Amino acid sequence: xxxxxxxxxxxxxxxxxxxxxxxxxxxxxxxxxxxxxxxxxxxxxxxxxxxxxxxxxxxxxxxxxxxxxx
Numbered sequence: 001x002x003x004x005x006x007x008x009x010x011x012x013x014x015x016x017x018x019x020x021x022x023x024x025x026x027x028x029x030x031x032x033x034x035x036x037x038x039x040x041x042x043x044x045x046x047x048x049x050x051x052x053x054x055x056x057x058x059x060x061x062x063x064x065x066x067x068x069x070x
Contacts, residue, residue: 005029005054006038 002012002020009024020029028039028047038054039047 005036006050 003010004012004022004024004027006027007022007025009022011023012029013021013023015021015028018030018032020031021027022029026041027050028041030037030039036054038050040050042048
């Protein structure tokens with residue numbers, strides 16, 4: 001089972017082919033191969049990157065590996 005890298009919640013939903021949403025702390029996660037990006041969803045629906053807070057962190061082992069198809 002997946003856990004949020006921010007709050008460790010298991011309440012993660014898939015919202016796209018490489019996108020996930022944490023209902024525990026309301027962040028969006030994008031996983032593409034070995035790279036993960038973390039975003040805060042603003043009141044107007046825009047995304048603000050939180051990558052600077054997670055810089056240098058590895059993708060958790062319980063997150064599925066996503067590979068973009070060419």
